[in-house]
Amino acid sequence: MSVSESTLVLAEPASSEPSPRPSVPFEPTLRQVVPDDPWYLIRAVGFAVFTVGYIAWFVEKGLIIDRISVGISVGIFIVIGHLGRPVRRWLWLLSDTLCYCVMWFAYDESRGWADRAGFELQVYAPRNIDRFLFFGTDPNVFLQKHFYDKYHVHWYDKIASTTYFTHFIFPIIAIAVLWVTSHREWARFMKRFASLLLVACAMFVILPTAPPWMASSAPFNAIAPLARHTSRGFTALGMKSFTKSWETALDWGNAVAAMPSLHASFSLFVPAFFLPRIKPKWLKALVLCFPLVMLTSLVYFGEHWVIDGLVGWVLVGLSFLFWGWQERRQRRVHADRARRFFSASNPDEPMVGVATDPTPVPA
């Protein structure tokens, strides 16, 4: 049917047939008039193959955890998502990848160096803050005393352990999916994410903090002994983690990077970013339970103090507040620029004084 036939009209019926339905306007969809992107199916198949391969790797070798292996898997995903895209998109991808790699490299390098920067190690301060918050009780000790069973892995151990390990995939999945589907949203996400990492690294340097499991052992003995059983529940489910030693001679380990807790931060960051898009309030509430479960798990495992998680959440909030304010400001500047142009070009309206706008027009 040609598009010019915007109205469907039924043929005049015979007398024995029911009366004709009224004509209805027919509006062709974009899908009908614009040819499909021939690469769409190829990308879809590519994603399906990637998903199957990722799951197979997970079952066979374990959850990919180390930075480089994660980067490779994300890279493959991103390349699939860019198949058939214009050359300019690939150039953007190159530029974005460079920034992405620099971000993680800087993060890991600074994290690795932070425990040698010479700042005083915090051991008793976070413990005292937790005791203040919980009326003299050590939350780590309390949870392990009441729930940890050395000889039996309970259902909550499995939930807590699995929740812990989502840290290694949820933010990455969000980054990868946004990268492929919406560069604009990816940029919004990464601005907030990079800011969080930047502040976290600064805190790792200035406030090296011993995690509870370290503080509970010699020479500190700041709290009662704690068991470090993070992966027990995960293993009990038949899962394992995959970490390849790339032998890069890079020192990225830092046992005293407890403050802030990026586990807690990321567990709030991803839901918070997508929360405005969630409509049912019950679903919003459910999603926001995730960071609570994460923090409880971290405390239960002795990986973090409660205050580590709370500070992590505050940093997420500050990052969102800052970039939300910056984006609103940018929109206001652009809108004012447009309004000034048209009011100035209308001679019937008084000229509006235009202050020099130092804000550069973003590319």
Add this chain to the structure above:
Amino acid sequence: MKSARPKARSVLLDASFVNALLATDSADHVGAVALYETLVDRYQSGLDRLFALSTVLGDLPREFRRQALAPVLMVRVARQHRRAAERVTAAATPEIALSLVMMRRERIRTVATAVSAFDELDVTALHVPASHVTASHTAPHVASPDEPVSSRTEPTPSPQSTAE
């Protein structure tokens, strides 16, 4: 807990609309400016995102692009898009065809336009309101309370639903 924020609507400013904005001697200029002001207000509130094709923006005067169209993001047109536009049905001109291709590729469902070419498709077309006021140096007519509203001037369309 706050209710969900409506998803920002993406609006493509097509060539006819941008030309109407630029050409002060165009019959559609005043109406285009009025519609654009509404869109800019919505842009500032975060309700709309404004786009225009690189083929439309490329030839514009630099000052116009940087000032008047500061809120507008560029949608890059590549060779593959031009090839797809050649196969588009239901397009009066190659420019319209290209707009349709980019709207589909970039998932844009709303177009601000000064022509009626998009009316027969299932997209939301924001039309430049017809205006009997020329674009010359004339003060806008202000109706007195007793004067009936002129039927020749369409009101600026109210913001469309942002549900997509």
